Amino acid sequence: MEKRPFVTLEQLEKITESFPTPFHLYDEKGIIENAKRVQEAFSWNPGFKEYFAVKATPNPVLMGILKDCGFGMDCSSATELMLSDAVGFSGHDIMFSSNDTPPEEFKMADDMGAIINLDDFTHIECVEQVLGHIPETISCRFNPGGVFEISNGIMDNPGDAKYGMTEAQIFEAFRILKEKGAKRFGIHAFLVSNTVTNDYYPMLAGELFELAVRLEKETGAKVAFVNLSGGVGVPYRPEQKANDIYAIGEGVRKEYERILVPAGMGDVAIYTEMGRFILAPYGCLVTKAIHEKHTYKEYIGVDACAVNLMRPAMYGAYHHITVMGKENAPCDHKYDVVGSLCENNDKFAVDRMLPKIDKGDLLVIHDTGAHGFSMGYNYNGKLRSAELLLKEDGSVQLIRRAETPQDYFATLDVCENMKKYL
Numbered sequence: 001m002e003k004r005p006f007v008t009l010e011q012l013e014k015i016t017e018s019f020p021t022p023f024h025l026y027d028e029k030g031i032i033e034n035a036k037r038v039q040e041a042f043s044w045n046p047g048f049k050e051y052f053a054v055k056a057t058p059n060p061v062l063m064g065i066l067k068d069c070g071f072g073m074d075c076s077s078a079t080e081l082m083l084s085d086a087v088g089f090s091g092h093d094i095m096f097s098s099n100d101t102p103p104e105e106f107k108m109a110d111d112m113g114a115i116i117n118l119d120d121f122t123h124i125e126c127v128e129q130v131l132g133h134i135p136e137t138i139s140c141r142f143n144p145g146g147v148f149e150i151s152n153g154i155m156d157n158p159g160d161a162k163y164g165m166t167e168a169q170i171f172e173a174f175r176i177l178k179e180k181g182a183k184r185f186g187i188h189a190f191l192v193s194n195t196v197t198n199d200y201y202p203m204l205a206g207e208l209f210e211l212a213v214r215l216e217k218e219t220g221a222k223v224a225f226v227n228l229s230g231g232v233g234v235p236y237r238p239e240q241k242a243n244d245i246y247a248i249g250e251g252v253r254k255e256y257e258r259i260l261v262p263a264g265m266g267d268v269a270i271y272t273e274m275g276r277f278i279l280a281p282y283g284c285l286v287t288k289a290i291h292e293k294h295t296y297k298e299y300i301g302v303d304a305c306a307v308n309l310m311r312p313a314m315y316g317a318y319h320h321i322t323v324m325g326k327e328n329a330p331c332d333h334k335y336d337v338v339g340s341l342c343e344n345n346d347k348f349a350v351d352r353m354l355p356k357i358d359k360g361d362l363l364v365i366h367d368t369g370a371h372g373f374s375m376g377y378n379y380n381g382k383l384r385s386a387e388l389l390l391k392e393d394g395s396v397q398l399i400r401r402a403e404t405p406q407d408y409f410a411t412l413d414v415c416e417n418m419k420k421y422l
């Protein structure tokens, strides 16, 4: 699939008059259209709800757009709960899917009426202690162990993952929770990340639906929902084929009809916690070429660095790059596109064939709308960039200002000599 930016050079030149690079830019129109597709794809299931994984893009304006699309929020920490509360989410519109959870965060989630998804068997006792009760609605995270293999070689190793309960533990958990007053149960699993295939959700659903039938039969606990969590991927590379969310929804429906309906469980709600699929393609990192360097390799130095987008440095992840205004120029130059960190892995691209880049060129780094800005950090004293929203009407809204040195120094006010910078 050819990868085109959702913004033109002309638009970007105008935006950069008011907002200096680097910044993350989000596409409101694309976000809303995609959210509608997700809702449609699962509309066969009356209880369906997507809980957007806040960690992917924790910006209240974007969370508000998703709220208007009917989504809930999936949180994993106190600050994510606070953000969701501030945007107006409450009660069962919040899923609290955390792990290694600080006990007081269970309390905070419960006070907000959120659904608590227990990562571990021992958390039953922890929750009971800190809340003084077991919530009537409760979910347990399942880890089948071993290897989970989907089509065309896509696989992962749940057996090596820190998340979730074993099968024996989840049966025991359901029995104990029921005894302690839980009435509506959910099961959750996240087995493979960034799956670029339409088969992941349907396969996972098949496993979880069968588990749900056995759990209900053997423990008498009422399974109210199955949470397929995240993991639906996006085509970061041009040669990859995008997932078809309609095919995914239909695949899950088939498993539902095959397994749950005949078991008399046709009232189970499907929940999802997608982050990447919801926003990744609808955000990009806009950066400017500020240096070129010719040594043993050809380097283009840009004004963004790995603190603005960690995935290439952290996972060796591919992010497509468009040199704005040179979309149709031949890709006849081989570059490393680098940032300014004192770390040799601070490279947005290695040996990438691109059009000839000149100083001042604007580069769009694609698919940074999820797990982009949010993974940012402050190494080398680098500051977090702004986040901008390209609205449906073509205007641009600053939805997070860039950090200033004052922000960076804000926690250092213990030091007298720092005061002049605050």
Ligand SMILES: *Cc1c(COP(=O)(O)O)cnc(C)c1O
Pocket (backbone or CB within 6 Å): 053, 055, 056, 074, 097, 098, 190, 193, 194, 229, 230, 231, 232, 273, 274, 275, 276, 277, 370
């Ligand atoms: C990270 C995460 C998600 C979202 O994952 P994506 O890959 O962005 O879809 C959902 N649920 C949980 C519990 C997570 O940790």
